[in-house]
Amino acid sequence: MQSPLKVGVIGIGAMGLAMATNLHGKRYAVQIRDVAPAAVSAAARAGIGACDSPRELAEWADLLVVVVVNAKQIEDVLFGVGGVSHCSRAGKRSDHGDDQGNAPVVMLCSTISPIDSAQFGQRLAEHGIATLDAPVSGGPVRAANGTMTIMLAGDKRIVGRLDSVLNDLASKVFFISETIGDGAKTKLVNNMLAGINLTAGAEALALGHRLGLDRQQLFDVICASSGASWIFEDRMARALRDDYAPRAQAHILTKDVGLAVDMAAGAGIDTPLGDGALRVFKATIAAGFSDEDDAAVIKTIDPDFNRKKQRAPSHD
Amino acid sequence: MQSPLKVGVIGIGAMGLAMATNLHGKRYAVQIRDVAPAAVSAAARAGIGACDSPRELAEWADLLVVVVVNAKQIEDVLFGVGGVSHCSRAGKRSDHGDDQGNAPVVMLCSTISPIDSAQFGQRLAEHGIATLDAPVSGGPVRAANGTMTIMLAGDKRIVGRLDSVLNDLASKVFFISETIGDGAKTKLVNNMLAGINLTAGAEALALGHRLGLDRQQLFDVICASSGASWIFEDRMARALRDDYAPRAQAHILTKDVGLAVDMAAGAGIDTPLGDGALRVFKATIAAGFSDEDDAAVIKTIDPDFNRKKQRAPSHD
Numbered sequence: 001m002q003s004p005l006k007v008g009v010i011g012i013g014a015m016g017l018a019m020a021t022n023l024h025g026k027r028y029a030v031q032i033r034d035v036a037p038a039a040v041s042a043a044a045r046a047g048i049g050a051c052d053s054p055r056e057l058a059e060w061a062d063l064l065v066v067v068v069v070n071a072k073q074i075e076d077v078l079f080g081v082g083g084v085s086h087c088s089r090a091g092k093r094s095d096h097g098d099d100q101g102n103a104p105v106v107m108l109c110s111t112i113s114p115i116d117s118a119q120f121g122q123r124l125a126e127h128g129i130a131t132l133d134a135p136v137s138g139g140p141v142r143a144a145n146g147t148m149t150i151m152l153a154g155d156k157r158i159v160g161r162l163d164s165v166l167n168d169l170a171s172k173v174f175f176i177s178e179t180i181g182d183g184a185k186t187k188l189v190n191n192m193l194a195g196i197n198l199t200a201g202a203e204a205l206a207l208g209h210r211l212g213l214d215r216q217q218l219f220d221v222i223c224a225s226s227g228a229s230w231i232f233e234d235r236m237a238r239a240l241r242d243d244y245a246p247r248a249q250a251h252i253l254t255k256d257v258g259l260a261v262d263m264a265a266g267a268g269i270d271t272p273l274g275d276g277a278l279r280v281f282k283a284t285i286a287a288g289f290s291d292e293d294d295a296a297v298i299k300t301i302d303p304d305f306n307r308k309k310q311r312a313p314s315h316d
Numbered sequence: 317m318q319s320p321l322k323v324g325v326i327g328i329g330a331m332g333l334a335m336a337t338n339l340h341g342k343r344y345a346v347q348i349r350d351v352a353p354a355a356v357s358a359a360a361r362a363g364i365g366a367c368d369s370p371r372e373l374a375e376w377a378d379l380l381v382v383v384v385v386n387a388k389q390i391e392d393v394l395f396g397v398g399g400v401s402h403c404s405r406a407g408k409r410s411d412h413g414d415d416q417g418n419a420p421v422v423m424l425c426s427t428i429s430p431i432d433s434a435q436f437g438q439r440l441a442e443h444g445i446a447t448l449d450a451p452v453s454g455g456p457v458r459a460a461n462g463t464m465t466i467m468l469a470g471d472k473r474i475v476g477r478l479d480s481v482l483n484d485l486a487s488k489v490f491f492i493s494e495t496i497g498d499g500a501k502t503k504l505v506n507n508m509l510a511g512i513n514l515t516a517g518a519e520a521l522a523l524g525h526r527l528g529l530d531r532q533q534l535f536d537v538i539c540a541s542s543g544a545s546w547i548f549e550d551r552m553a554r555a556l557r558d559d560y561a562p563r564a565q566a567h568i569l570t571k572d573v574g575l576a577v578d579m580a581a582g583a584g585i586d587t588p589l590g591d592g593a594l595r596v597f598k599a600t601i602a603a604g605f606s607d608e609d610d611a612a613v614i615k616t617i618d619p620d621f622n623r624k625k626q627r628a629p630s631h632d
Contacts, residue, residue, distance in 0.1 A: 193520035193543030200512035200589045208505040227509030229545030
């Protein structure tokens with residue numbers, strides 16, 4: 001029997017923990033790395049051990065799944081002190097370009113700009129380390145049961161070698177292209193649209209509420225009509241229950257829509273609806289809802305949305 | 317055996333014809349009224365006869381389904397020369413409010429403002445004619461097979477009497493309230509959201525296309541991810557086929573989003589994303605796509621969307 005693929009997961013937030021737990025349950029050899037003791041404890045409770053640095057994890061793993069929050073953290077775990085690039089297994093770029101050493105493949109799953117993605121890929125290549133640009137979608141629940149989506153860009157041969165672990169991570173693996181950055185572009189376009197659909201859905205539901213319609217019934221009608229969208233149904237169902245416990249913190253989609261709008265502006269492309277959504281997200285952060293679920297956009301638009309109607313004053 | 321309910325349909329556009337044909341096929345007695353000879357011919361080909369005026373239709377019918385384009389046309393068919401209100405069966409408002417004559421119930425299915433809807437209801441009541449505020453959703457295909465949605469406001473007793481024909485017209489009948497205008501409010505909120513989701517979807521797909529991503533693959537990824545919406549999947553599938561034959565002409569959703577934004581403004585409520593969508597729709601009309609399918613919004617945003625890539629010049 002072949003020994004199991006060794007997978008290191010760097011960044012044990014909700015997504016990272018879910019992906020690590022999923023692979024651990026499917027009998028991969030899994031170790032993690034996170035700077036936060038609480039994250040390390042969470043992994044330990046799931047039976048998953050931790051390394052003391054990304055470099056140490058890189059000395060062991062066949063595949064490194066990077067799920068940290070943003071490009072700055074990726075910079076750190078790849079090229080900072082104790083970073084992946086300092087691993088002894090890293091190769092050197094040779095003239096004919098094929099000295100990959102035997103370092104693990106680095107799979108970048110965070111949502112970052114395609115420019116950052118391409119630059120990380122280039123710099124890792126200079127250390128003889130192969131990169132997959134592989135943003136993911138679907139949230140922690142789907143990550144935990146292996147039914148999330150991966151938008152994948154990178155060398156086809158490497159993708160082919162990792163076929164089985166990719167399909168264990170995600171039920172939908174979209175191979176976008178061999179150009180590092182195309183995965184990030186795809187993810188940002190999708191997330192900008194999700195962000196617009198969410199803020200638009202909140203705008204519509206708040207409008208109906210303020211016009212005196214029943215919130216729950218309006219929600220039901222929209223879900224059965226032409227205004228339906230995936231994120232409207234998912235997030236506004238929570239808002240109607242007054243449940244803003246974070247499955248997806250508001251600051252995350254705020255960041256993603258900001259990255260998408262910047263990417264478009266950098267290419268000279270207007271995104272008027274993306275800009276409008278970004279203003280709503282920024283107002284949501286300014287209102288103090290950064291760490292609540294992104295369903296909280298509706299409280300920014302309609303502060304009375306979850307307020308019970310006043311009873312008539314009693315006369316005693 | 318009970319004689320079948322007599323249903324008159326006024327306004328034989330795509331929706332009106334589909335609804336009339338559906339009821340005719342279900343053995344209701346159906347007649348129609350339209351000013352356009354082509355519409356009368358289309359009904360005749362489906363085996364459905366026509367009256368020469370709304371008034372004449374009102375002398376015969378138990379239920380009048382009004383599916384004309386806008387409030388001005390409703391004004392005309394109800395109160396103009398030969399209008400429904402001049403029908404001999406109309407009653408008079410009595411002090412105790414129960415003289416409904418034996419005029420047919422008027423069911424207003426057009427998408428209009430709630431203010432217009434309420435005013436038509438009040439004026440019809442003065443003629444002893446009962447009104448249902450009953451905008452519909454789902455498009456001609458669903459109207460034809462009786463699987464569309466009705467958002468219904470009006471007197472519960474009248475709704476109860478018409479229960480069976482309502483369920484033959486639509487698979488989803490949402491009873492909103494007894495207040496005429498609440499159906500219109502619900503419809504406008506839904507359609508504003510559909511309009512935003514559509515223009516946002518076009519903005520996102522055009523962004524990806526201009527950034528060099530494959531249009532079809534990006535569409536597939538979005539449909540499987542958090543950016544998915546009903547109208548994105550429906551309309552952008554057509555845009556990808558370069559198919560702008562009108563199932564829903566661009567001017568219709570333009571009108572609806574305009575009505576929704578006006579309704580909100582009238583109540584002092586901001587709709588920044590609705591405003592943004594309305595600008596895209598107006599640009600679509602200005603670009604000459606008024607009578608094309610509303611999927612044409614994407615050609616307004618990205619004029620190269622359906623242009624084949626230039627081949628390298630030949631050297632002969």
